[in-house]
Amino acid sequence: xxxxxxxxxxxxxxxxxxxxxxxGLFLETNGALSHADIEKNTEVEFDRVTVYRTLQKFxxxxxxxxxxxxxxxxxxxxxxxxCVAGHHHDEHVHFICNDCEKTTxxxxxxxxxxxxxxxxxxxxxxxxxKGRCLDCNH
Amino acid sequence: xxxxxxxxxxxxxxxxxxxxxxxGLFLETNGALSHADIEKNTEVEFDRVTVYRTLQKFxxxxxxxxxxxxxxxxxxxxxxxxCVAGHHHDEHVHFICNDCEKTTxxxxxxxxxxxxxxxxxxxxxxxxxKGRCLDCNH
DNA sequence: GTAACTGCAAAATATTTGCATCCTT
DNA sequence: AAGGATGCAAATATTTTGCAGTTAC
Numbered sequence: 001x002x003x004x005x006x007x008x009x010x011x012x013x014x015x016x017x018x019x020x021x022x023x024g025l026f027l028e029t030n031g032a033l034s035h036a037d038i039e040k041n042t043e044v045e046f047d048r049v050t051v052y053r054t055l056q057k058f059x060x061x062x063x064x065x066x067x068x069x070x071x072x073x074x075x076x077x078x079x080x081x082x083c084v085a086g087h088h089h090d091e092h093v094h095f096i097c098n099d100c101e102k103t104t105x106x107x108x109x110x111x112x113x114x115x116x117x118x119x120x121x122x123x124x125x126x127x128x129x130k131g132r133c134l135d136c137n138h
Numbered sequence: 139x140x141x142x143x144x145x146x147x148x149x150x151x152x153x154x155x156x157x158x159x160x161x162g163l164f165l166e167t168n169g170a171l172s173h174a175d176i177e178k179n180t181e182v183e184f185d186r187v188t189v190y191r192t193l194q195k196f197x198x199x200x201x202x203x204x205x206x207x208x209x210x211x212x213x214x215x216x217x218x219x220x221c222v223a224g225h226h227h228d229e230h231v232h233f234i235c236n237d238c239e240k241t242t243x244x245x246x247x248x249x250x251x252x253x254x255x256x257x258x259x260x261x262x263x264x265x266x267x268k269g270r271c272l273d274c275n276h
Numbered sequence: 277g278t279a280a281c282t283g284c285a286a287a288a289t290a291t292t293t294g295c296a297t298c299c300t301t
Numbered sequence: 302a303a304g305g306a307t308g309c310a311a312a313t314a315t316t317t318t319g320c321a322g323t324t325a326c
Contacts, residue, residue, distance in 0.1 A: 014300055016306060035290090047308050052291070054306095068206035068266055072290095072316085093252055098261065106258075112250040114231055114265070119272035120244075123236065127252070127265045128206060134257035152325055154281060173315090185283050190316070192281095210290085210315095 011061040018050050023063065032067050032075040032094065032103035067094050067103060068126055077105050091125065097133035104133060149199040156188050161201065170205050170213040170232070170241035205232050205241060206264055215243050229263065235271035242271060 004023050008015050021042045026033065033041075039051050046054075055076060058064040067075040077094075093109040096102075111127045142161050146153050159180045164171065171179075177189050184192075193214055196202040205213040215232075231247040234240075249265045 014305065016300075018307075048290085049292085049309085050307055057306095066208040068208045068264075070204040070206045070212065070264075072210050072212050074208065074210050093254075095254070095258055095260075106255060109252050109254060111265070112252060114247050114250060114267065116231075116233070116247060116267065117244060117272070119275050120233055120267075120269060121275060122233075122267045122269040124268045125265065126208075126268075127249070127263065129252065129254065129258075129260045130262045130264075131258060131260040134255070137257050137259060152280065154325070156282075186315090187284085187317085188282055195281095 018046050022054050026078050032077040034073050093127045096130045099136040156184050160192050164216050170215040172211050231265045234268045237274040
């Protein structure tokens with residue numbers, strides 16, 4: 001089991017309160033977090049700006065990735081081991097629940113490959129499924 | 139060929155300058171538009187607020203749909219005929235070019251169905267592929 | 277004539293930038 | 302000690318809301 005500090009170190013980031021706290025939140029959350037989620041749920045309160053900058057650093061260094069949404073927010077979730085800086089492999093399906101609004105990373109469901117029209121060269125794909133999640137189906 | 143007015147009428151919307159103009163922009167654009175795109179590219183300038191409200195109406199009535207993005211913007215694109223009010227069938231793949239940043243609707247590429255873990259009930263899916271588009275591969 | 281649409285003003289929210297201070301290495 | 306991270310203040314940008322005047326049917 002990798003410690004928070006190890007993950008930060010491995011990705012070339014200094015170990016600071018803000019980063020430990022926010023990364024910790026991701027580790028104990030099985031799912032995706034928005035900027036607002038993070039701002040509200042850290043032990044200590046951090047400045048809005050710090051949260052922005054921390055998330056940005058995390059994305060740059062490959063610790064987390066962004067998940068597309070249709071409302072105008074960005075969701076972030078932990079990358080698995082095969083994400084390295086500057087080269088994300090965010091190839092699993094994300095599930096957004098219409099009831100509880102939670103987003104779940106379906107690690108075991110990989111995004112299928114599609115055949116594109118001539119001339120289109122793909123580098124990454126993402127897939128979102130909406131519906132009702134495990135918890136809301138009780 | 140359906141006229142702009144027909145489309146508006148068919149969807150139960152009053153025919154107004156703003157709506158004709160914005161719908162026209164979608165019809166002559168083969169791709170997706172952001173709020174900002176629309177604000178800049180209409181013949182006449184419309185108020186920001188009018189654009190917001192028009193887009194909202196269009197989405198509600200099933201004329202356009204929202205496309206998820208990883209930056210914090212929403213893109214909108216025309217729905218095809220099988221979208222009806224309140225029930226979008228936005229089941230084709232969207233392609234975002236890393237070079238020119240344009241988003242293209244790949245009408246002919248349908249989103250594949252994936253098998254979800256037990257307990258998850260899907261209602262809609264969306265898929266985004268990033269890479270280099272037709273134009274940028276010249 | 278009535279309901280719906282628009283533009284303006286203003287409020288509420290979200291994001292970015294600069295700078296001085298403090299922390300990590 | 303030096304570079305990096307943080308918090309605060311302030312500048313920008315984005316989205317929402319209320320209201321009065323105008324337009325579509």
